[in-house]
Amino acid sequence: MVALMRWVGGAAVLCVIPFLLQPYELDLYRKLLFWVALAISYNFLFGISGQMALSHFAFAGIGAYAVVILMTQAGLPLGLAVVVALALAAALALIVALAATRLEGFYLALATLAFAQLLIVVLNEGGSLTGATGGLTNYRLPPIFGFVIGGPGTAIIMIAVLLATLAILLRIDRSWFGRACRAIRDNSEAAAAMGIDVARTKTIAFTTTSVMAAAAGMVYAFFDNTVNPPVFGIDNAIMLLFMVIVGGSGSHLGAIIGAVLLKLSQDFLEPIVGHYHALGFGVIVVVAILIQPKGLIGMWDQIRARRVAARKRAAS
């Protein structure tokens, strides 16, 4: 009951914020929520399942493009377009997963990187279907149950997707499946010896998180009512990886903190210091890996453990 109240309270706070913001701040807020949602699902894929895939943004792109194309060019109503787009993303993710999850370590990174690149090529060369390099514009979100959805409305939909992602992944993480994922990450041979179906577990984790990325991408498509290829490219995929590492890979809270910190520092530092902020990212990531591979969350745990130890020593 308390847990439920906490979720409702959190959702309420997140949902009130968009109504207090100026249009520019609202745009930053929505995009921040988008990144946080992606970071949460990517953390499950990379941090908990140990799959260094670079296709997460590609699946967000597939979701975004699919829902817009199905709506505007196939003429499907919004609800049906969302369902079909999710099914499409799930099917594609399953195909990639069946092939890619057989690959270990950096081979998986290379294969998913190639997939992401191929998607960008297809989007750029898709003619009128994908709008080529300019992307798709001139569409808008139809009224939902008679409500016309404005800027704050899209933020609230994003919050719903974000919280749903978090709730589902927290639930999965605490189940046998989450423990199986962690076991495979730490030692796949030992996990297999314990009777875990490694390939199947990896495939399910990849497909589930990729569909979650697609769902976030769908909402993103209606932020500015435009989608274009560069957003879903390699640069952002690597940025997402850095967010999870800096925050603390394997920790849900860490992924959220990493995404918020890196996204905000990008938004606020870029206008002031220009390229130096990107240089700073690199430095922060290298320092994080060298000093504390568990990221900021790991540092926090370390400090707390030290305090507890000091208190114990003082007591005895």
Added chain:
Amino acid sequence: MSDLLELLVSATASGCVYGLVALAYLLVLRPTGVVNFASGEWAMMGAFAAYVLAGMLEVPTVVAIPGAVLVLAVIGWATEWFTVRPLVERGAGHLAPILALLGMLVIYHQATLLVFGGENYPLDGPFGFNRVELGPFAGTSQSFFIIVMTAVIFVAVWLFFERTVWGKSFEAVAINRRAAALMGINLRLVTALSFAGGAAVAAMAGLLDGPRGSVEVNAALPFAVQGFSALIIGGINRVEGAILGGIILAFAEDLTRRYVPIPSGLALGVTPVLLIAFLLVRPTGLLRAKEAG
């Protein structure tokens, strides 16, 4: 026909550049098991180092090329010392060095961008741009220079690994780090030299390719992608695999662009498609590891 023969020369030259980047990956990957995505940045930085020496300081080419290679070798050495060694000595997981090098990739990229901006810089080849004809084959002098230099580098690296005790010690580390250390091989030195060598070879790729177009920061990602694609196609276990993969990749690209009636943008899909196909069907690449014994 003469059109095809000319294409063969330029495709071979491109393949040599890809092969050199693949070799840069391989030199680091074999003894350490680390795939260094910053190899593409090293190639780009090698081209910039050559530009600074030859273009800005007007040092003669015979000095500028080894100079640029040396600069990158030092950078490679320093990279290993700063980022990889502490992780290896702490016994961090095998992904940690790869991630640290991804961070270094961003640092290299942004630092070069800060100094030189996003502009294109010209780099002169040692023999200018005149056309050379060798029997039925014709191409720019730079193409032939690339092919000759690449052949020299690959033969030298191959001889080093196959014919010298030093090279054998690298091979021993690649096969079994622990056993190699027990045999008295200095793991630290082998690892540091691998990074220095990888950066030097990547620098050669960048500075050889520079005169064919221009020197620019954005060249780094294509170098990185073509390099590891060539490496996977050829096979990660043998030096010959790098050049074989590079040539196959370049021919697939150039022949598609020239003879297959698809938009040039779609031809960019050739590399990822080939890479995915090889990863799925033959992840060991074309050349397998030699049998032990």
